[in-house]
Amino acid sequence: MKQFFLTVLGVFTGLFLFLVVVPFILIAIAVGSATSKEPTPANTVLELDLREGITDQAPTNPFALFGGGGLSTLQIVDTLAQAEDDGRVKVLLVRLPEAGITPAAADEIRQAIRRFRASGKRVIAHAQGFQPVGAAVSSYMIGASSSELWMQNTSSFQLAGLSAESVFLGRAFEKYGVNAQFEQRYEYKNAVNEFTESDYTPAHREAMGAWMTSIYTSALANAAQDRKVTPQALRANIEAGPHSSAEALRRRLIDKVGQVEEAEAEAKRRAGKGAEIIEFGDYAASKGARNGAGKNAIAIVGGEGAIMTGTGGGADPFGGGSSIMSDDLAEAIYDAIEDDAVKAIVFRVSSPGGSPDASEQILAAVRAARAAGKPVVISMGDYAASGGYWISSEADWIVAQPSTLTGSIGVYGGKLVLADALGRFGIDMRNLTVGGEYADAFSPSEPFDTADRAAFAASIDRTYEEFIARVSRGRKLPPARVREIARGRVWTGAQARSIGLVDQLGGIEEAIAKARQLAEIPNDESVRFKRYPESKSPFAALSEMFGVSGEAARVLVGIGAIMNDPEAEAAVRRLQTERARASGASVLADQPY
Template sequence: MKQFFLTVLGVFTGLVLFVVVVPIVLITMAAASSSGPDVPRNAVLELDLRAGLSDQPPASPFALFGGGGLSVMQVVDTLSQAEDDANVKVLLIRLPETGMTPAAADEVRQAIRRFRASGKPVIAHSQGFLPAGAVMSSYMVGASASELWMQNTASFQATGFSAEEIFLGRAFEKYGVEPEFEQRYEYKNAVNIYTQNDFTGPHREAMLAWMGSIYDTSVAQAAQDRKIAPAALKASIEAGPWTAEEALERNLIDKVGHVEEAEDEALRRAGRGSRIIPFDEYSSAMGPDNGSGRDVIAVIGGEGAIITGSGGNADPFGGGSSIHSDVMAEAIYDAIKDKDVQAIVLRVSSPGGSPEASEQIAAAVRAAKAAGKPVVVSMGTYAASGGYWISAEADHIVAQPSTLTGSIGVFGGKMVLRDALARFGVDVRGLSVGGDYADAYAISDEFTPSQREAFAGSMDRIYGDFITLVARGRDLTPARVGEIAKGRVWTGAQALELGLVDELGGMNEAIAKAKELAGIDADASVRIKRFPEQQSPFEALANAFGVSGEAARALILIGGAVEDPQAQAVMRRIEADRMRREGAVVLADRPLG
């Protein structure tokens, strides 16, 4: 009876999704692709950065229902198209009051400067710069505009860069939680929040170094755009905070006024009959800029933690993202097989993850090089630890000055909760069969000496593999890599000096280098082919419920009933996976075709 009701519920849910959600999405997508943006002859393009930016647009067609905002790549692509759109006359930017992700700010600043170079004005408006996060990165973006406005009641409190860590060491000790970790080496500081009550010497040294690098980069680039000596700008900033009027007197901003006044000025500059167009509307209608020409470059993107698998149970309506090793590796192999693709640009924005997943992707990069297709990495916000693992063997690495990279190291371990749970009358007891290592990860007991030795040995092996891979990829000696590794994070600017990256810049510079390595003329137009392709609505819905979910199965069965080939292909995969879990064995899934 329970199964009957689950099936009925699944069918009902599938019907609702199939009849309501899918048509809405398909109609929306069709409408966006069939008609261009409703852009007036004199348009003001408004870019609102207050909601934050992801690095890359989502792969799911349903992401728009999850409330996701713009991505850095979307901003870069759209501004590139707006440069050449005769209808777009002015760019208006709404700045966040707190910090922006530094590397994202670098990339957005570069896109704004290219837009301005086309002869079109840019007006940025701020309702204040508050001392939270990397606020100097937000100011740097504002400084790249033709005019920087501030609201009259706002405060200019961008006086530096601060960061805090919450250390749980004393609390864990008090409540009986025992962290059992190994780290390679002293700069691999992720475990310190569990084991310490303050910054260790190496932790403090590393954080101050990369924070100082990001701060100095922001000041230098803002000074360049404001045409002020860096030392003078730094002195003015650090003497604050200032009122809007005081910031104007010190040439930190250009005008004081409300956002409505800035909008009126932008409309006046755009000309008679002008209108403000929201950035997301313009971007959605224009679509990604894939270029044109005979020569093809593949662009493969990955954002988030690196994990094994294909992401079959990912939420298509959510805003989170991960790099699934099966997906990214397959995308690289697809680009290798594509006879039109002459080079690959790998966009990486990841703080790391699984060594096994990272190596799977790195192997695909090696395969591309062996096939004669150059690989250029463009680093986003992060390309650290596992993110650097998948990047290190590329032919060329481009990073933003504020990208966080390196972190060549490894850590792992467990929490022993026996004493902590016992305080609440909870007892943990375990059983195991097999070898001594079978219960190594049990939360009831510490590592035994032999388990600790074996676990430490695995950490040493992974760290050694990482060192070898970086030495091979970057043409450095293992000894030299060992000196700059130890788990330490570097900014892109620092990594350039150390030989961990080759060039500072963003996607534009990466594509230019890919053209060079592929022997394509620098002035030739190239066509961008993106891998992997966006999921179909059927695939996204199947993933939403898990490949064995009754609702997804019912939905795909309905699609099969109307003889939709994509629906039938997904159904075959779902049924095969269900059979595996229920004890049946099949030789192979039929391809999706």
């Protein structure tokens, strides 16, 4: 009966969308496409606003723009590379976020800005202050890479370091009768701690302190290089804060004090007579992605988010695609393998991990590419940790940003026993089981018994050993050495390079250059770029959304999201998280940003 009602619901929902929503969407896409083709003015200022947040990769779903998504790191890098060679673009104006930006994304954007400046063009950055929350040091690092760094007169320079917050539920669970039963391999697999502890364990504190120090030190060194001061002097000035805008100017932390309108006027003056400001997204849409030219191609395969088994509907259909579905990503790699023009694959990974089975399915496709004679180069984004490292481990070459969070070679799993907690509210939970003794092992009504706990621990051990074996084979390290540097510990890209988990520091451009080298494509020969998975057409996306009637409920949640219903959006996030943290083994790293 439930399936019948879902089927009816799917039919009516589909009719409503087809007759009402879809025409509106298609008209909006057509209008947006026509608008994006307007000519770029002869003297153009590109305005890049980083305050709305960015993803690592652009979504392939054509309806994602209706979910409020903004730019992606790769889109920014790609568009700036095209703007370097566009004689009409004279100046880049960057609006900086007050509360920071993901450190690895900041590394990549800084590098793109430096290449833009190296082409002889000017960059003006404007900030409405730097707040003492999150990775504001990464936002400042981007600003420091500009030709001029402005700050509003009433704003404060409150950046004084790097901070991260952790929420521990151990005492609350104990108070309310929730029994958290987990296995972790090993002490640095800190995602479990939020359920079992009330404070940092020594290992948790050690690991977080180490990667935070690495990110902070790297950002200061980069900013000092761009500001032409010593890292020691810059650090002393920053940590002496907070500062007013006038004091920040006196200490040479910024270059000018002024409103954003004044910065815009200066940018237009620098660009030349009749200069106009064009929003970065509009210019990016008019240019499209770099395709290159030539008989040989490099495939760029992308995956972002938690790694799950399956296909298609792992994310809000109107959102940016916040999960990696193993069938889809493996198929994308196999498509690149079968394309005779593709000589090498750059695999962009931005993931905290997820299912070990899904990770192994994707890694098998990477192995197939190498067996077919197509080198695979990993380009790590914000994260490539746990399962994200699993799928990267056997590539020919790994490139990461200094601030990428990677490693986390470990595994955890378990359950929350809720019977006692619910009993306090007069809710009784009972369990019935048919079959073997392990059938109810993950029941939330009772704790593991001794035999179930031992069997589950053994499965966790097997997954951990499989992870170690893949890293050992891929990185050509003895298993004992991998165990020594693994134990679930998160490393930054800079740290990972020093211990052999990463080959090179850099971003997508460095990964493409390495892929060209491994494929033996001469430097003076043009090369094409082919992107996988390919972007879906609006009708293909709709077909996928309504392919089975059981998807109707998720579609309704998606509609709620497009209407900015916070409860619906929260439901999507909960569903995704629960799938990623399902019972059994999980290779999912903690996400401190």
